[in-house]
Amino acid sequence: MKWDALEEEPCSVARTVAVIGDRWSLLVLRECFLRIRRFDDFQASLGITRHLLADRLKKLVRFGVLRKIPYQEAPKRYEYILTQKGLDLYPIIMSIVHWGNVHMVDSRGRPMLHEHKTCKKMFDPVMVCSECGEPLSAKAVHVHPGPGARKSSPVHAKAQERARRAAD
Structure with a gap:
C-alpha cells in the first residue's frame, strides 16, 4: 500500500485516510464544525504555519470536503465552507x-459539551444500527466482503472459509 495513493485502494478506511488521515486535516475539520471559515482564523486557532494550513485546505478542497468562496476582492480572500461531503x-x-471524552479527559473534565438543538439536552454521540436502532460495538458486527472488495483480502478469505464450514 502506497501512502500517496491511498485514495486508489479498494478499502473505505484507506480512501478516507487519504482525505482526513493526518492530524492537521482533522483539526481543520474540527474548526470548520466550530464555524471557523477564514484562513487567518484557522491559523490563529490552530497555531499552524501558513504553508501547512494552505496545503491542508487545498487538499480538503481538492477532495470536495470544503469549497472555497471569495469574501473579499482586494486582496482576494476566501472562506472555506463544508460541502455535503x-x-x-x-x-x-x-x-x-466521544473517544477523547471517555479516554483522554483530565481532572478538569470535558473541554466541550454538546447540546442537541431539538431536545435542548447535552448528549454523548452514539453509533446505532441504521436498520434496528440498537447501539453498535465492534463485537456485535460481522464484516462481509462487498462488491468492491479485493478477492485476495483477508476479509474475503475469512468469508469464504465461513461459507465452506457452513456448507459442510
Missing part, C-alpha cells in the same frame, strides 16, 4: 470527540 464527516469527528 464535508458535513458527512460529522459522525467521524463526533466519534473522535
